[in-house]
Amino acid sequence: MVLHEVDPTRAVENPPTGSLGSRPGDPHVQDFLEGKTGLVLGVANKRSLAWGCAQSLSNAGMRLAFTYANERLKSGVEKLAAECKGSIVVALDVTKPEEIDSAFETVKTEFGHLDTMVHAIAYANREELQGDFFNTSKEGYMLAHEVSAYSLTACARRALPLMKGREGSIITLSYIGAERVVRNYNVMGIAKAALEASVRYLAADLGPRGIRVNAISAGPIRTLSASGVKDFNDMIDHIAETAPLRRNVTAEEVGDTCLFLSGEHSRGITGSIIYVDAGYNIMGI
Ligand SMILES: NC(=O)c1ccc[n+]([C@@H]2O[C@H](COP(=O)([O-])OP(=O)(O)OC[C@H]3O[C@@H](n4cnc5c(N)ncnc54)[C@H](O)[C@@H]3O)[C@@H](O)[C@H]2O)c1
Numbered sequence: 001m002v003l004h005e006v007d008p009t010r011a012v013e014n015p016p017t018g019s020l021g022s023r024p025g026d027p028h029v030q031d032f033l034e035g036k037t038g039l040v041l042g043v044a045n046k047r048s049l050a051w052g053c054a055q056s057l058s059n060a061g062m063r064l065a066f067t068y069a070n071e072r073l074k075s076g077v078e079k080l081a082a083e084c085k086g087s088i089v090v091a092l093d094v095t096k097p098e099e100i101d102s103a104f105e106t107v108k109t110e111f112g113h114l115d116t117m118v119h120a121i122a123y124a125n126r127e128e129l130q131g132d133f134f135n136t137s138k139e140g141y142m143l144a145h146e147v148s149a150y151s152l153t154a155c156a157r158r159a160l161p162l163m164k165g166r167e168g169s170i171i172t173l174s175y176i177g178a179e180r181v182v183r184n185y186n187v188m189g190i191a192k193a194a195l196e197a198s199v200r201y202l203a204a205d206l207g208p209r210g211i212r213v214n215a216i217s218a219g220p221i222r223t224l225s226a227s228g229v230k231d232f233n234d235m236i237d238h239i240a241e242t243a244p245l246r247r248n249v250t251a252e253e254v255g256d257t258c259l260f261l262s263g264e265h266s267r268g269i270t271g272s273i274i275y276v277d278a279g280y281n282i283m284g285i
Helices: 049-061 071-082 098-111 138-163 187-210 232-242 251-262
Strands: 037-041 062-069 088-091 114-121 171-173 212-218 273-275
Touching: 037 049, 037 098, 037 138, 037 212, 049 114, 049 251, 062 071, 062 098, 071 098, 071 273, 098 138, 114 138, 138 187, 171 187, 171 232, 171 251, 212 251, 232 273, 251 273
Parallel strands: 037 062, 037 114, 062 088, 114 171, 171 212, 212 273
Antiparallel strands: none
């Protein structure tokens, strides 16, 4: 299936717009996930990668539960969720175990089951996303790991009973800073390494129960979280100059990979880190 025709005269900094799952009513994907339910953690605003994922899933017919991390974000998340048919919104700060429990209780009551969980959350103190990594405080290190890595396992455990017998799919978001040194990414790189290892251990645990666990390693995209990384714009420029596709990727492209990982076309894939980065990860010198 041809998704985008390649125009050789196209300016490389302009990625193809529109995408498979992000076009409402696209006949290719309409109803593809009808009757399925998903939990999307991590929408902060319309730039969030979680929102790109939610749009692709919702446009394919999946009913979604959204979470918001704090009261400040609540109304914005509610507004976006209203664009997705049949969705619900629940509070979920992953540093509060009782809130994780009650969010999953609500999903159980409202949906009865769960087919997909998208984990698109991360946090580190802004002052630790710059300068020397060796200055990372113990508190900052623990916080980054609690929110950005441990929360995947904490939520997967709660999702497990809701995915029983449903060939569930758990998807998280990572970055190449997990594997290589990326200037200023610092403690978040260590947390992403833990997250990617968690994907493999969870995939091994949950595979026999029919549940798949994968990560999307996305290229840099301007979002609220990304703005906390010092010199983030330099990363964006570097990718546009050096990635094989000579451009950056979009939240819609991440969303469509999430759609793929949620559906039966990816049924043979688990424990993988899938790159949506315009090919940047293959480059050496
Ligand atoms: N933007 C990028 O360049 C990029 C690249 C690769 C991977 N990622 C990853 O994508 C994911 C989503 O980030 P984004 O770039 O869309 O930014 P974002 O700011 O839109 O999303 C981050 C989300 O994490 C949530 N969050 C933070 N602390 C939380 C807590 N205690 N409990 C619950 N939720 C909490 C925030 O509320 C927010 O919704 C993150 O894991 C990020 O590391 C982003």
